[in-house]
Structure formats: structure tokens, C-alpha cells
Amino acid sequence: MRRSGRSGIAGGRGVMLLGALLAGCQMAPGQEEAAPPKDLAPVEAKADGEAQAREWSRKWPSPAPLGRRGPAVAYGGGKFFAVWNDVREGGVYGARVKPDGTLLDPEGIRLNLGDGPVGSGRPGIAFNGTHFFVVWETSDGIDGVRVKPDGTVVGPEFRVIQTDESFGPAAIACSPKLCLVTFTIAGDAETVIFFGRVTKHAEVIADSERTLSPAYNFAGDSAVAWNNSRKEFLVVWSDERGAGAGKEDIYGNRVKENGTILDDVGFPIAMAPGAQLTPDVAWSGRRYHVVWSDNRDGDTDIFGARVHGNGTVEDPDGIPISTAIGEQTVPRLAHHNSKSLVVWDDTRGGPHRVWGARLGEDGDVWDPTGFAISQGDQPQEYLPDVAQGADLFFTAYAGADSFLPFGPNFILGTRVNHHTTVKDIPALPLTQEE
Secondary structure, eight states: OOOOOGGGGTTSSOOHHHHHHHHHTOOOTTGGGSOOOSSSOOBOOOSOHHHHHHHHHHHSOOBOOOBSSOOEEEEETTEEEEEEEBSSTTSEEEEEEOTTSOBSOTTOEEOOOSOSOBOSSOOEEEEOSSOEEEEEEETTEEEEEEEOTTSOEEEEEEEEEEOSSEEEEEEEEEOSSEEEEEEEEEOSSOEEEEEEEEETTSOEEOOTTOBSSOSSSBEEEEEEEEETTTTEEEEEEEEOTTTOTTOOEEEEEEEETTOOBSSTTOEEEEOOSSOEEEEEEEEOSSSEEEEEEEOTTSSOEEEEEEEOTTSOBSOTTOEEEEOOSSOEEEEEEEEETTEEEEEEEEOTTSSOEEEEEEEETTSOBSOTTOEEOOOSSSSEEEEEEEEEETTEEEEEEEEESSOOTTSOBEEEEEEEOTTOOBOOSSOEEOSBOO
16 A cells, blocks of 8 residues: 555545534534524423532633543543543643542643644543553554553553554554554545554554555544454444545444454445445444434434444444434444433534434434533534443533634533433533643
8 A cells, every 4th residue: 555644635535534524513604603402401400500500610610621622531440531632731631530420630631641743633542441541643653541540641652553644533442352443544545444453551463554444445434342242343434435525435344353354345334325424333232333424315414323243234224313403413322231322513503512312222213303412511512422331421522612623622521311311510621720
């Protein structure tokens, strides 16, 4: 594969993730002035909203717009851990939240101990049973670090790949033995999904030029999940093969722990008209749940599908999860028991807000109109991620005065129970003044 650095994509089809984000999340004129819907979110009753706001302001210092992109979040060791790109030195920070809503790291934990520039993609995070593994894009590769549940950063950092031709986001999933990291490499006339493997001791296994998508094709937006039943990973991504820009489909490829690729250059998961972009994937214990942004009907909506461990797609036409007015984009999901919580960026009420719906194991959408997760603490709220733990879902997302996917923005978070009750109003501020 011939590669020529980042300039290889400058005149080509462009970066799919950025295109999907900017095209799928554009604001109409005056959108930032519109009021969010107030009657669609089942939230905990509050006797006195003003008193609650005063209590919140005493409990937390004034938050600061320190983020530079949306966060990623995982659960492990009895805590949720959200990570993000940050304007401060180091460029990658995180904060832990207990299931009762206690913020453990109000000033954040610096994760990148080096001084090199960090890329624009959001970091990736996963928990392997003993440590969080966090990975991020740099100017010359993909780096990462382990973090104990007590917040201790375990150095030294590890380098998944040395290259100036990668671009984010980097995604990661972990088995107890090792983690699989996926990312995109750009060539002269192609972007290709790659992976690397890292042991539980943070040792990078030599997997030179391990590709999951075909050469001379444009692929991006990778995500990955671990299947403990079959002891393998499923990587999903958006792919232009045979269709072209604006008509991308969702593909997948399974990878064993030993690095064996099971599906050659991938199998189709969604091949509807229009573009299918920004997928995410989770293993339910019985099958994979895959979700993505989909503009088959004009406006961008959220669709999903169930995929068996052997690669059989149960829902080749896709499951409509949210087809509301406005744009619904960049979905993420987490699974627990019989359902996944799918969250996404939504403009049905004008401004960007975070909405969600539950997808059942049988393919039923439990909340066909969706429910509001973010409540308008910031004029624009977008780029969510979600994790599950302690019988709760935790959603972290970006917020700002205007839609600024590359920051600076606030990083906010809220807990959501299995009955769709939003438990933190106002949202927890994960970025605060030092």
C-alpha cells in the first residue's frame, strides 16, 4: 500500500467522520435561538428548580470550556471514566464519576504525559477488567496509556503505530488478555481501516500492515466491540466501495485475539440508498447491535441492525431507531441485560441536543419518539458517548455557546436509569476551572 501522509486525502473524498459531522449536524439560520422541547424527557421531579441550581453552583466550581471534541466513556472498577481532547498541556484528559454521581476528578486527570500535539479525533477508551486503556491520535501515530480505576496513570505510554498518515478517531475494545485498536490510514487515493493489538501489560504486538478494508477504496469511522462468547472482535466502519462518496455503506470484519481476520475485507451490514456513516457496535451477550447515521430518506436519521456472532445480519434493511424531524447523527450505544441505550446528536428542536432510545434484544425500539437526555445547560449539546455500569447508563457529551465540534467546549455528563429517567439536572460538569 502506497502512503504519502495526510496530504494524500486533501484532494480526495475527504474524511468521512468530519463530513458526516458537519453535513449531518448543520444548524439552520437562527437555530441557536430556538428553545429545546420541554415535554418529551421523563426526568426526576424537582420541587424547586432555582434552589437546585443554587445548590449545584455551590457544589461545583464554575466549569470551563476545556474540551476540544466530544468525550468517550467506559465503566470499570466501580466507576465511569470519561476522556476527551483538552486545550490544556498534554491534550488528553479524563475524569471519573461514581455511580452515585460524585465527580472524583474535578480538575481532570492528565493522560498524555508527552508534549507532542494531539490529533483532532476524540480518544478511545475501554476497560479490560483491571485497567482502562485510553488511545488517541497524535501528529505521528496512535498513542495510548493504561489507567487504574483509582485514577493512577500507569506509564510509560505505548505507541500502537508510528505514522503521519493516520487520522482519528482511534477506537478500542478489550478482552481480558489484550485490546484491539482500530484507526484509519490515508494513502494517495485511499483510506483504509487498520488495527493493532496491545497486551494487558501495554506491550504492542507486531501486526505490521494489518488491514480490514480493501485497498484503493475510501473507508473510515471505525468502531469495535469484544465478543466474550466467541472470543473475537467485530470491527465496523463506513465504506465507499462500489458506491462512491455520499453513498457509503456499513461494513464489518471479525478478528480473533491472535489477529486472525475472519472476513477477508469485510461483509456488508447496511447497504441502503444514500449514506450510512459513523457506526458504533456493542455485544449484547447474544448478538451484536450496530447503529449508524443514515440519510436514505433525505434528513439524517438513526438506524441499527442486529448481527450474529457468525456475521449473519438479522436486519439487512435496518431498524429505524429515530426518524424525527431535523438531523439525528453520530450515534453511540451501550448494552445491559435485554436492551441497548442508543444516544445521538439531535436537532429536532432547533439547537443540538442529546437524545436517546432503547433498542431491545428482539429488535424492538422501546422509545420510538426518543427521549431528551441533555436538558439545555449549554446552548448547543452534541457528540455524546455512553457506557453502562452499576445498573445505570452514563452519557457524556460536549456543550458550547455555538456548535463547535473541535472546541473549545464543556464536557458534561448525566446518569440515565433503565426507565429513561435522567438523574442529573443540571448535568455534571466534567471540565472545571483549575
